[in-house]
Amino acid sequence: MGILITMIEIKNLNYNYPSSGKGIFDIDFEVRKGQVVGFLGPNGAGKTTTIRCILGFMKAQSGTVTVNGIDCFNNAPQVAKYVGYIAGEPSFPDGMSGIEFLRFLIDLRISEQGEVKEGENKLDKEILTQRMNTLVQYFELNANTKIKRMSKGMKQKTAIVAAFMHDPEVIILDEPTSGLDPLMQAKFIDMLQNEKKRGKTILISSHMFAEIERTADRVLIIRDGRIVAEDQVKNLKKAQRKSFYVTGDGIGERAGNAKDEIFSKMPKDFVINVLAENEVEFSVQTNEVDSFVKFISKLKVEDISKKEIKLEEVFMQYYKQDQQVEQGGIS
């Protein structure tokens, strides 16, 4: 039943930057409780603007944004009760150590939310401090260091602790692992998976396809301020061309020979990439798998394996398609 609750709801969201003509246009999606949604797009596509509207930092020029049914701009302080956020480039105040800053955030949150939510789930300083300490240990953060002396990775860890220490229901992450070493990236992904199991709602914008692939149930792909694809990761992958590695004696050589008896009759939609003398990669449309099997049955095949499609390739194919359409339009 819990999975049906909509935690983040965006309807016809528009925000236009008049100076550049960029912005977000007719953004429409929702994230349900317990879901992890990946938000993919290149720089300037509109991910951060969308996130700023969810956090109430910016007011949509039209459309609505709600978290747990609460309007994000007009009731931003109430929305903040539910949300943990890591900014793309987190900034910190001068003159404080990591631990001082984290303690300040705890004090401020308690003083604010103690007032806001009388009686219900009142925050406990001891519990928050405990959770902060656990996270500090988990990420091996030396929180006593002055923030201005911290490396980018350490600052990122501080931002992660700040976002998670109040155990928020909704977690919004904008490039959360930027600056972290691979070991810490893996730890972070483990933690996200754990949060997912605990029923947290997560919206994650990232260029690290691996972390989205490992955590997200659904992916939104945004381009030029518009969502161009939205589906489950497995469905997006399914919709892509299939690739197969085929090994056979001299198969690469034959594929390169236009007069070859078998390859000259190959269906035109098949794409071949010769990898070695004895190995080629076939790429076929989803509805051509049967034709592909029939085609290779004519060859002397030693081995065949399906290429695992990565999310990055799915993403790139969406962008290539759009670019091709654009180029076609221009010519």
Added chain:
Amino acid sequence: MSFPLLRKMFKQNAVLYWAFIGVIVPYFFLVILMYPMITEMLQGEDNIFGDLFNFGDIGSYTGAMVGELLYTFGLILFIMLVFKLAYKPIDVGSLSMTLMTGISRTKYMITACVFLLMKLAILFVLIFATGILSFLVMGEEFTFVNYLNVVALTMLCLAAVVFIALFLGIMFAGKKAAMALIIAVPVVLYILFMASQLHTSLNFLRWLSVFGWFVPAEVATGTASLWWIAVMVGYVVIVAVSFVLSTIFFKKKDLSL
């Protein structure tokens, strides 16, 4: 108002602030002390640039240099103070994390303004106490109320400039223009004030600058008309209007955090 936020604002760069106070308090004291001397020196003379910058003998190289230094140093200190007070609260650096704790923008702004006023109040108390102590040590005669009026007027003048700078800074928060404006506001106001004293024909410029609305020496010696009370009210109005406008702008502003 949020006490944890107020505490944090005070903690940040506390050492720098107190070091700064340690310089500006004696500086203000010195300027206040010298004002009657300057006016006496300028009595009967044309209000010319050279005289204004010269605290001693007009032909004395040292006297001219000391005057230059004091005025230039004063301006730099003043800009630093305005910048320190007005820019920090709207420094969008850690604002995203602060707002994500659930504090409302109005509350944030009220806390920032209380912080500004408290810092100015500390400065006021220190300058006042230093002045009294110095008068007593030097054995100079002074009128307690007149001295209080001068310091209060000076502090309110400073508060007016800081709050104008704060308002402009809020309007452009997150952009480089904010920093530029906060520096430019006291400089332009100060330049207008200085220009008004170059020649009597330029006297009207002093009304465009909040610095020129009263003559400290007159207030200190008790020879000023009651105009200075209206000036005091004027400064309070500037502070109040700037605060209200800053809060409204900050509440509605799109923050690129």
